[in-house]
Amino acid sequence: MEQLRDISDQDFHESVRPRLEQLELVRQAKRAAYLFRRKIAIPLAAALIPVCALVDWMLLRLQSGSDDSVAGITIAMLGALYYWVTQPRREYAKAYKTDILPQIARLFGNLSYQVDGKIPMSDLEPSKIIPFHNRYKSEDCFTGTYKGIRITLSEIHLERRERSGKRTTYTTVFKGLAVLVAMPREKFYGHTVLMENVSGFGKWFQKQSTGLKHADLVDPEFEKAFDVFTNDQVEARYLIDPAMVENLKTMRDAYDARTFSAAYYKNQVLVLLPSKHNYFEPANIEVPATDSQSIISMKEELGHILSLVDRLEVYDAVSLHAARQDGRLPPGEELQPAPGRVANIL
Template identity: 30%
Template sequence: MSESLSSEMEAIWREELSPFLAEREQRRKKAVGNIVVGTGLGVAAGITAAAILLAFGLFPFALFALIGLPVAGGAVGSAKFNELKKEVKLGLLGKLAEASDMRYSLQPAEPARFDVFREHGLLPNSDRRSFEDHFIGERHRSVFELYEAKLEEKRRSKNRTYWVTVFRGLLVRIEFPRTVEGVTVITRDKGFFNMFEGWGRKTFGSKKLERVGLVDPKFEKIFEVYSTDQVMSRYLLTPTFMERLLALETAVEGKKVRAAFDDRQGGGELLIAVETGNLFEPGSLFKPLDDEERVRTLLEEIDLVTGMLDLMVRPPELGENVLADQS
């Protein structure tokens, strides 16, 4: 492994991950072979069926056979391939998460606070949704959950119906270590379009939220803030917190981070949504499994997660102006 990795991770690679991958290499080769054979048989069947159908002048059916049968053959052949991919993903991410004091599962049993994310306007409307890659743990005595969400909207044109991805990224729930009362929502500034949504107030669920002005004009240009409690919102939205929220986008290589503080759990809760690519994938199984690069990539993404959480909940360091906007 790379010299930049810790001695602990070197040991995990050598003693656990490398043997885990090596044991599955023969299954990988066989699974890839099944795809090749399945696709090849599908191509042969497609060509034969298309030739027969063309002889009867059935061009649309011939085209369908020529395209559909190879796809079907590949799909049948990929069953073991997909099964192995899930097994490898769970094994690698489970062990890497454990090394970072987290627990991992392929999917959340219940996507934490998803309806609350929607209620507070942190996510767009969608007609289809899927969730994967669930992490749970604790950082700086703050319990958190994190998972990936993909939201799609059905759209129609004159000739067809199709799906558009309207959100793909991370949803995070953190038991925030500071007192939270009421609801404070931090969304992106829409500039000119603010006038169409009502400049001064919003309603989320049954709560009416008033617009909050931010002290720093830098943040005022980027975010819109609404809250049920003006005093509490200023207590929460310190310059340090807002800087960290912006830094989070860079940390996870994402965009359009937005957040909400909510007191409904009886304590302090921080919800964060940030758009990212599809993270936490084990890499191509068309390449040998026992490859340190696939582990290094996953480890880098897990480090992004832990770094993001540390960024949001770690105690302020000497020199950080945490309470500057509470005077």
């Protein structure tokens, strides 16, 4: 990462030390509030649980015979109590991220940071890899240019609503990172998506949901791991080079992701990377804000994610566009990638 070589971890830590020292005062105040709330939570819960349990029992008696009996006062009370106790920790984490992550973002290019920002769903849905959902949450959004390429990345959480009688629950259909890269001018001729390989009904459902045809690639090992669907076989063969197989496996292992997907559409490339890890979080509230490891870990996380963009090689797509524009590659003519060419994505 060229931008990271301009400043060492130690120098960067020293450059933001005044901000960290101010955050340390915030941490101490929030820690004191958290410890106080935790101290009184146990006797408070001990006093409230019997009362709430009695109310629940009475509600169940009143609703006896109903198929939709609901009594959750005790659970709701405990949830509210937990939220109240842990609120100072969340407030400290938000203050830390709001102050420090913009400083880290500027190390990598012209990037800005919004703690509650999100990628517009109108940019994501046309990719054909966004699962059906009813609720969209997002946090830790970085937007701007990285090495001359427009990029937006964010942690996103997609949930599907399920109803049973009067009860409504939400099931997670995707939780992880979304990385959206936009080329400055050129557009892809077709629409190509890459998904984790599935068999039977799953493969049929993938094809139906995308409305694209299965791409016939030349690497059987690749096709054991991933499925590619496209409406432009020539472009798909150029974009999905067999050399990318090892890169994809390495990326999957590095992020501990069970499945992931990518899409080339319009002038954009979208990568969805499922992950249980919560990115860009400061250290525990017990750790001083001036501790260098927390800020260095955040910087390394952002650098690691941005390395995906380096592997996207979107300029290869620009080369394909130029080749077709000047007649060197007529539509329908197969373009064979040069031996040893770096993988086009991931």
